[in-house]
Amino acid sequence: MEQNDHPASARPKPRLTRAQYMRRKRLRLARNWAILLLVCAAVVALMTKGILWLLPKANALLAGPQSFEAASYDGTAYAFDADDARLVLVNANLPYAEEPAPALAAVTDNSTIQLEAEAAEACRTMLEAAKADGIELVLNAGYLDVDGRSAVYETQKQAYLDAGKTEEQAASLAEDIQPRAECSEHGTGYAVDILSADYTTRDTGFAATRAYEWLTAYAAEYGFILRYPQDRQAATGVVFEPWHWRYVGTENALAIRASGLSLEEFLTLQRAS
Ligand SMILES: [Zn+2]
Known part of the structure:
Protein backbone atom coordinates (compact mmCIF):
# COMPACT_ATOMS: atom_id res chain seq x y z
CA MET A 1 0.00 0.00 0.00
CA GLU A 2 1.10 3.52 -0.73
CA GLN A 3 1.53 5.96 2.02
CA ASN A 4 -1.16 8.20 0.52
CA ASP A 5 -3.84 5.64 1.31
CA HIS A 6 -3.43 6.28 4.98
CA PRO A 7 -5.44 9.35 5.92
CA ALA A 8 -4.35 11.99 8.30
CA SER A 9 -6.55 10.54 11.01
CA ALA A 10 -4.19 7.65 11.22
CA ARG A 11 -1.62 9.98 12.66
CA PRO A 12 -1.97 10.81 16.33
CA LYS A 13 -3.90 14.03 16.91
CA PRO A 14 -2.24 16.84 18.78
CA ARG A 15 -3.58 16.94 22.34
CA LEU A 16 -5.98 19.81 23.14
CA THR A 17 -5.46 21.97 26.16
CA ARG A 18 -8.37 21.92 28.66
CA ALA A 19 -9.40 25.44 27.64
CA GLN A 20 -9.47 24.44 23.99
CA TYR A 21 -11.49 21.34 24.83
CA MET A 22 -14.06 23.32 26.82
CA ARG A 23 -14.34 25.91 24.04
CA ARG A 24 -14.97 23.25 21.43
CA LYS A 25 -17.58 21.61 23.66
CA ARG A 26 -19.44 24.92 24.13
CA LEU A 27 -19.38 25.58 20.39
CA ARG A 28 -20.81 22.13 19.65
CA LEU A 29 -23.52 22.61 22.23
CA ALA A 30 -24.48 25.99 20.76
CA ARG A 31 -24.50 24.54 17.23
CA ASN A 32 -26.75 21.64 18.26
CA TRP A 33 -29.22 23.98 19.96
CA ALA A 34 -29.31 26.21 16.88
CA ILE A 35 -30.04 23.21 14.67
CA LEU A 36 -32.76 21.99 17.01
CA LEU A 37 -34.43 25.41 17.13
CA LEU A 38 -34.30 25.77 13.34
CA VAL A 39 -35.85 22.34 12.82
CA CYS A 40 -38.58 23.14 15.34
CA ALA A 41 -39.29 26.48 13.64
CA ALA A 42 -39.51 24.79 10.25
CA VAL A 43 -41.91 22.14 11.57
CA VAL A 44 -44.12 24.78 13.20
CA ALA A 45 -44.10 26.92 10.01
CA LEU A 46 -45.04 23.94 7.85
CA MET A 47 -47.84 22.90 10.20
CA THR A 48 -49.21 26.46 10.38
CA LYS A 49 -49.11 26.81 6.62
CA GLY A 50 -50.79 23.44 6.21
CA ILE A 51 -53.56 24.32 8.62
CA LEU A 52 -54.13 27.71 6.98
CA TRP A 53 -54.32 25.99 3.58
CA LEU A 54 -56.65 23.31 4.87
CA LEU A 55 -59.05 25.52 6.86
CA PRO A 56 -60.84 27.30 3.98
CA LYS A 57 -61.08 24.02 2.07
CA ALA A 58 -62.61 22.23 5.02
CA ASN A 59 -64.90 25.20 5.51
CA ALA A 60 -66.02 25.17 1.86
CA LEU A 61 -66.58 21.43 2.08
CA LEU A 62 -68.78 21.82 5.15
CA ALA A 63 -70.68 24.88 3.88
CA GLY A 64 -71.32 23.42 0.40
CA PRO A 65 -70.93 25.40 -2.83
CA GLN A 66 -71.47 29.15 -2.84
CA SER A 67 -75.06 29.90 -3.80
CA PHE A 68 -75.79 32.48 -6.47
CA GLU A 69 -78.54 34.90 -5.55
CA ALA A 70 -79.84 37.90 -7.43
CA ALA A 71 -79.54 41.26 -5.71
CA SER A 72 -82.86 42.70 -4.62
CA TYR A 73 -84.39 45.02 -7.21
CA ASP A 74 -86.33 48.20 -6.69
CA GLY A 75 -88.06 48.99 -9.97
CA THR A 76 -89.36 52.43 -9.02
CA ALA A 77 -86.72 54.19 -11.13
CA TYR A 78 -87.45 52.15 -14.26
CA ALA A 79 -88.56 54.14 -17.28
CA PHE A 80 -89.83 52.25 -20.30
CA ASP A 145 -77.05 35.83 -40.90
CA VAL A 146 -80.02 34.56 -42.89
CA ASP A 147 -78.11 31.53 -44.15
CA GLY A 148 -76.93 30.64 -40.67
CA ARG A 149 -80.45 30.90 -39.28
CA SER A 150 -81.88 28.83 -42.14
CA ALA A 151 -79.27 26.14 -41.58
CA VAL A 152 -80.11 25.89 -37.86
CA TYR A 153 -83.82 25.58 -38.63
CA GLU A 154 -83.32 23.04 -41.43
CA THR A 155 -81.04 20.90 -39.24
CA GLN A 156 -83.69 20.84 -36.53
CA LYS A 157 -86.42 19.99 -39.03
CA GLN A 158 -84.33 17.26 -40.62
CA ALA A 159 -83.86 15.64 -37.19
CA TYR A 160 -87.66 15.35 -36.91
CA LEU A 161 -87.98 14.03 -40.47
CA ASP A 162 -85.31 11.44 -39.67
CA ALA A 163 -87.33 10.49 -36.58
CA GLY A 164 -90.26 9.64 -38.88
CA LYS A 165 -92.34 12.82 -38.64
CA THR A 166 -94.24 14.12 -41.65
CA GLU A 167 -93.07 17.27 -43.43
CA GLU A 168 -95.78 19.31 -41.69
CA GLN A 169 -95.13 17.85 -38.23
CA ALA A 170 -91.36 18.26 -38.59
CA ALA A 171 -91.73 21.92 -39.59
CA SER A 172 -94.05 22.69 -36.70
CA LEU A 173 -91.93 20.88 -34.09
CA ALA A 174 -88.74 22.51 -35.37
CA GLU A 175 -90.28 25.99 -35.13
CA ASP A 176 -90.99 25.43 -31.43
CA ILE A 177 -87.22 25.19 -30.87
CA GLN A 178 -85.53 26.99 -33.75
CA PRO A 179 -87.70 29.65 -35.36
CA ARG A 180 -87.53 30.01 -39.14
CA ALA A 181 -84.80 32.32 -40.41
CA GLU A 182 -87.12 35.33 -40.72
CA CYS A 183 -88.43 34.81 -37.15
ZN1 LIG B 1 -80.69 30.77 -29.50
Whole structure:
Protein backbone atom coordinates (compact mmCIF):
# COMPACT_ATOMS: atom_id res chain seq x y z
CA MET A 1 0.00 0.00 0.00
CA GLU A 2 1.10 3.52 -0.73
CA GLN A 3 1.53 5.96 2.02
CA ASN A 4 -1.16 8.20 0.52
CA ASP A 5 -3.84 5.64 1.31
CA HIS A 6 -3.43 6.28 4.98
CA PRO A 7 -5.44 9.35 5.92
CA ALA A 8 -4.35 11.99 8.30
CA SER A 9 -6.55 10.54 11.01
CA ALA A 10 -4.19 7.65 11.22
CA ARG A 11 -1.62 9.98 12.66
CA PRO A 12 -1.97 10.81 16.33
CA LYS A 13 -3.90 14.03 16.91
CA PRO A 14 -2.24 16.84 18.78
CA ARG A 15 -3.58 16.94 22.34
CA LEU A 16 -5.98 19.81 23.14
CA THR A 17 -5.46 21.97 26.16
CA ARG A 18 -8.37 21.92 28.66
CA ALA A 19 -9.40 25.44 27.64
CA GLN A 20 -9.47 24.44 23.99
CA TYR A 21 -11.49 21.34 24.83
CA MET A 22 -14.06 23.32 26.82
CA ARG A 23 -14.34 25.91 24.04
CA ARG A 24 -14.97 23.25 21.43
CA LYS A 25 -17.58 21.61 23.66
CA ARG A 26 -19.44 24.92 24.13
CA LEU A 27 -19.38 25.58 20.39
CA ARG A 28 -20.81 22.13 19.65
CA LEU A 29 -23.52 22.61 22.23
CA ALA A 30 -24.48 25.99 20.76
CA ARG A 31 -24.50 24.54 17.23
CA ASN A 32 -26.75 21.64 18.26
CA TRP A 33 -29.22 23.98 19.96
CA ALA A 34 -29.31 26.21 16.88
CA ILE A 35 -30.04 23.21 14.67
CA LEU A 36 -32.76 21.99 17.01
CA LEU A 37 -34.43 25.41 17.13
CA LEU A 38 -34.30 25.77 13.34
CA VAL A 39 -35.85 22.34 12.82
CA CYS A 40 -38.58 23.14 15.34
CA ALA A 41 -39.29 26.48 13.64
CA ALA A 42 -39.51 24.79 10.25
CA VAL A 43 -41.91 22.14 11.57
CA VAL A 44 -44.12 24.78 13.20
CA ALA A 45 -44.10 26.92 10.01
CA LEU A 46 -45.04 23.94 7.85
CA MET A 47 -47.84 22.90 10.20
CA THR A 48 -49.21 26.46 10.38
CA LYS A 49 -49.11 26.81 6.62
CA GLY A 50 -50.79 23.44 6.21
CA ILE A 51 -53.56 24.32 8.62
CA LEU A 52 -54.13 27.71 6.98
CA TRP A 53 -54.32 25.99 3.58
CA LEU A 54 -56.65 23.31 4.87
CA LEU A 55 -59.05 25.52 6.86
CA PRO A 56 -60.84 27.30 3.98
CA LYS A 57 -61.08 24.02 2.07
CA ALA A 58 -62.61 22.23 5.02
CA ASN A 59 -64.90 25.20 5.51
CA ALA A 60 -66.02 25.17 1.86
CA LEU A 61 -66.58 21.43 2.08
CA LEU A 62 -68.78 21.82 5.15
CA ALA A 63 -70.68 24.88 3.88
CA GLY A 64 -71.32 23.42 0.40
CA PRO A 65 -70.93 25.40 -2.83
CA GLN A 66 -71.47 29.15 -2.84
CA SER A 67 -75.06 29.90 -3.80
CA PHE A 68 -75.79 32.48 -6.47
CA GLU A 69 -78.54 34.90 -5.55
CA ALA A 70 -79.84 37.90 -7.43
CA ALA A 71 -79.54 41.26 -5.71
CA SER A 72 -82.86 42.70 -4.62
CA TYR A 73 -84.39 45.02 -7.21
CA ASP A 74 -86.33 48.20 -6.69
CA GLY A 75 -88.06 48.99 -9.97
CA THR A 76 -89.36 52.43 -9.02
CA ALA A 77 -86.72 54.19 -11.13
CA TYR A 78 -87.45 52.15 -14.26
CA ALA A 79 -88.56 54.14 -17.28
CA PHE A 80 -89.83 52.25 -20.30
CA ASP A 81 -88.70 53.60 -23.66
CA ALA A 82 -90.84 52.27 -26.51
CA ASP A 83 -88.19 53.35 -29.03
CA ASP A 84 -85.35 51.42 -27.35
CA ALA A 85 -83.86 49.40 -30.24
CA ARG A 86 -82.61 46.81 -27.75
CA LEU A 87 -86.23 45.82 -27.07
CA VAL A 88 -86.85 44.75 -30.67
CA LEU A 89 -89.33 41.88 -30.77
CA VAL A 90 -88.92 39.07 -33.28
CA ASN A 91 -91.06 35.94 -33.19
CA ALA A 92 -93.27 33.72 -35.34
CA ASN A 93 -95.87 36.51 -35.51
CA LEU A 94 -93.34 39.28 -36.02
CA PRO A 95 -90.88 38.24 -38.74
CA TYR A 96 -88.21 40.66 -40.00
CA ALA A 97 -89.56 43.22 -42.46
CA GLU A 98 -86.07 43.27 -43.90
CA GLU A 99 -82.83 41.50 -43.06
CA PRO A 100 -81.28 43.35 -40.09
CA ALA A 101 -77.71 44.67 -40.31
CA PRO A 102 -76.47 45.21 -36.74
CA ALA A 103 -73.05 46.77 -36.07
CA LEU A 104 -71.23 43.67 -34.87
CA ALA A 105 -68.29 43.01 -32.60
CA ALA A 106 -66.57 39.79 -31.55
CA VAL A 107 -67.45 38.89 -27.97
CA THR A 108 -63.91 37.83 -27.08
CA ASP A 109 -60.60 38.25 -28.87
CA ASN A 110 -60.29 34.54 -29.64
CA SER A 111 -63.93 33.86 -30.48
CA THR A 112 -65.74 33.77 -33.81
CA ILE A 113 -69.02 34.57 -32.05
CA GLN A 114 -70.29 38.05 -32.77
CA LEU A 115 -73.03 40.14 -31.21
CA GLU A 116 -74.27 43.68 -31.69
CA ALA A 117 -71.41 45.84 -30.38
CA GLU A 118 -73.00 46.92 -27.07
CA ALA A 119 -74.30 43.40 -26.39
CA ALA A 120 -70.86 41.97 -27.22
CA GLU A 121 -69.17 44.17 -24.65
CA ALA A 122 -71.80 43.37 -22.01
CA CYS A 123 -71.41 39.67 -22.78
CA ARG A 124 -67.63 39.84 -22.46
CA THR A 125 -67.94 41.54 -19.05
CA MET A 126 -70.45 38.88 -18.02
CA LEU A 127 -68.13 36.01 -19.05
CA GLU A 128 -65.33 37.54 -16.96
CA ALA A 129 -67.60 38.00 -13.94
CA ALA A 130 -68.77 34.39 -14.18
CA LYS A 131 -65.19 33.20 -14.44
CA ALA A 132 -64.31 35.12 -11.27
CA ASP A 133 -67.07 33.09 -9.57
CA GLY A 134 -65.61 29.85 -10.93
CA ILE A 135 -68.15 29.47 -13.74
CA GLU A 136 -66.85 28.89 -17.26
CA LEU A 137 -69.57 30.03 -19.65
CA VAL A 138 -69.18 28.86 -23.25
CA LEU A 139 -70.83 30.72 -26.11
CA ASN A 140 -72.55 28.45 -28.59
CA ALA A 141 -74.07 30.92 -31.07
CA GLY A 142 -74.48 34.66 -31.39
CA TYR A 143 -75.40 36.72 -34.44
CA LEU A 144 -76.44 34.55 -37.38
CA ASP A 145 -77.05 35.83 -40.90
CA VAL A 146 -80.02 34.56 -42.89
CA ASP A 147 -78.11 31.53 -44.15
CA GLY A 148 -76.93 30.64 -40.67
CA ARG A 149 -80.45 30.90 -39.28
CA SER A 150 -81.88 28.83 -42.14
CA ALA A 151 -79.27 26.14 -41.58
CA VAL A 152 -80.11 25.89 -37.86
CA TYR A 153 -83.82 25.58 -38.63
CA GLU A 154 -83.32 23.04 -41.43
CA THR A 155 -81.04 20.90 -39.24
CA GLN A 156 -83.69 20.84 -36.53
CA LYS A 157 -86.42 19.99 -39.03
CA GLN A 158 -84.33 17.26 -40.62
CA ALA A 159 -83.86 15.64 -37.19
CA TYR A 160 -87.66 15.35 -36.91
CA LEU A 161 -87.98 14.03 -40.47
CA ASP A 162 -85.31 11.44 -39.67
CA ALA A 163 -87.33 10.49 -36.58
CA GLY A 164 -90.26 9.64 -38.88
CA LYS A 165 -92.34 12.82 -38.64
CA THR A 166 -94.24 14.12 -41.65
CA GLU A 167 -93.07 17.27 -43.43
CA GLU A 168 -95.78 19.31 -41.69
CA GLN A 169 -95.13 17.85 -38.23
CA ALA A 170 -91.36 18.26 -38.59
CA ALA A 171 -91.73 21.92 -39.59
CA SER A 172 -94.05 22.69 -36.70
CA LEU A 173 -91.93 20.88 -34.09
CA ALA A 174 -88.74 22.51 -35.37
CA GLU A 175 -90.28 25.99 -35.13
CA ASP A 176 -90.99 25.43 -31.43
CA ILE A 177 -87.22 25.19 -30.87
CA GLN A 178 -85.53 26.99 -33.75
CA PRO A 179 -87.70 29.65 -35.36
CA ARG A 180 -87.53 30.01 -39.14
CA ALA A 181 -84.80 32.32 -40.41
CA GLU A 182 -87.12 35.33 -40.72
CA CYS A 183 -88.43 34.81 -37.15
CA SER A 184 -85.18 34.00 -35.33
CA GLU A 185 -83.86 36.82 -33.15
CA HIS A 186 -80.30 35.56 -33.70
CA GLY A 187 -80.40 37.97 -36.68
CA THR A 188 -80.63 41.00 -34.38
CA GLY A 189 -77.23 40.41 -32.79
CA TYR A 190 -78.94 40.60 -29.39
CA ALA A 191 -79.44 36.85 -28.91
CA VAL A 192 -76.75 34.54 -27.61
CA ASP A 193 -76.77 30.83 -26.83
CA ILE A 194 -74.74 30.14 -23.70
CA LEU A 195 -73.63 26.81 -22.28
CA SER A 196 -70.82 25.90 -19.90
CA ALA A 197 -67.51 24.08 -20.03
CA ASP A 198 -69.09 21.16 -18.14
CA TYR A 199 -72.32 21.10 -20.19
CA THR A 200 -72.06 21.68 -23.91
CA THR A 201 -75.40 20.40 -25.25
CA ARG A 202 -78.28 22.72 -26.09
CA ASP A 203 -80.99 20.94 -24.13
CA THR A 204 -83.01 21.48 -20.96
CA GLY A 205 -80.41 19.57 -18.93
CA PHE A 206 -78.43 22.82 -18.93
CA ALA A 207 -81.01 24.18 -16.45
CA ALA A 208 -79.56 21.87 -13.77
CA THR A 209 -76.04 23.33 -14.02
CA ARG A 210 -74.25 25.81 -11.77
CA ALA A 211 -73.73 27.95 -14.87
CA TYR A 212 -77.49 28.27 -15.37
CA GLU A 213 -77.91 29.08 -11.68
CA TRP A 214 -75.31 31.82 -12.09
CA LEU A 215 -77.00 33.21 -15.22
CA THR A 216 -80.39 33.19 -13.55
CA ALA A 217 -78.98 35.21 -10.65
CA TYR A 218 -76.71 37.65 -12.47
CA ALA A 219 -77.27 37.80 -16.25
CA ALA A 220 -79.80 40.63 -15.86
CA GLU A 221 -77.13 42.79 -14.25
CA TYR A 222 -75.28 42.59 -17.56
CA GLY A 223 -78.44 43.23 -19.58
CA PHE A 224 -79.44 39.66 -20.52
CA ILE A 225 -82.79 37.94 -19.95
CA LEU A 226 -83.85 34.34 -20.29
CA ARG A 227 -85.85 34.74 -23.49
CA TYR A 228 -87.86 31.50 -23.47
CA PRO A 229 -88.68 30.64 -19.84
CA GLN A 230 -90.21 27.35 -18.75
CA ASP A 231 -93.49 28.92 -17.60
CA ARG A 232 -93.94 31.42 -20.46
CA GLN A 233 -94.06 28.97 -23.40
CA ALA A 234 -97.65 29.89 -24.22
CA ALA A 235 -96.60 33.53 -24.65
CA THR A 236 -93.33 33.02 -26.51
CA GLY A 237 -94.41 30.11 -28.71
CA VAL A 238 -91.01 28.58 -28.10
CA VAL A 239 -90.11 25.74 -25.74
CA PHE A 240 -88.01 26.30 -22.60
CA GLU A 241 -84.49 27.17 -23.76
CA PRO A 242 -82.22 27.62 -20.73
CA TRP A 243 -79.31 28.37 -23.10
CA HIS A 244 -80.90 31.20 -25.11
CA TRP A 245 -80.25 34.65 -23.60
CA ARG A 246 -81.31 37.97 -25.01
CA TYR A 247 -79.63 41.33 -24.55
CA VAL A 248 -82.02 44.19 -23.74
CA GLY A 249 -79.77 46.45 -21.60
CA THR A 250 -79.40 46.28 -17.84
CA GLU A 251 -82.37 48.48 -16.81
CA ASN A 252 -84.76 46.61 -19.12
CA ALA A 253 -83.37 43.22 -18.13
CA LEU A 254 -83.79 43.85 -14.40
CA ALA A 255 -87.35 45.13 -14.92
CA ILE A 256 -88.32 42.23 -17.19
CA ARG A 257 -86.91 39.64 -14.83
CA ALA A 258 -88.65 41.22 -11.86
CA SER A 259 -91.95 41.17 -13.80
CA GLY A 260 -91.71 37.40 -14.30
CA LEU A 261 -93.08 37.95 -17.81
CA SER A 262 -91.79 37.02 -21.23
CA LEU A 263 -90.52 39.80 -23.48
CA GLU A 264 -93.78 39.59 -25.47
CA GLU A 265 -95.96 40.07 -22.38
CA PHE A 266 -93.72 42.73 -20.84
CA LEU A 267 -93.81 44.87 -23.98
CA THR A 268 -97.59 44.51 -24.32
CA LEU A 269 -98.04 45.57 -20.71
CA GLN A 270 -95.65 48.55 -20.92
CA ARG A 271 -97.11 49.83 -24.18
CA ALA A 272 -100.63 49.66 -22.73
CA SER A 273 -99.73 51.65 -19.61
ZN1 LIG B 1 -80.69 30.77 -29.50
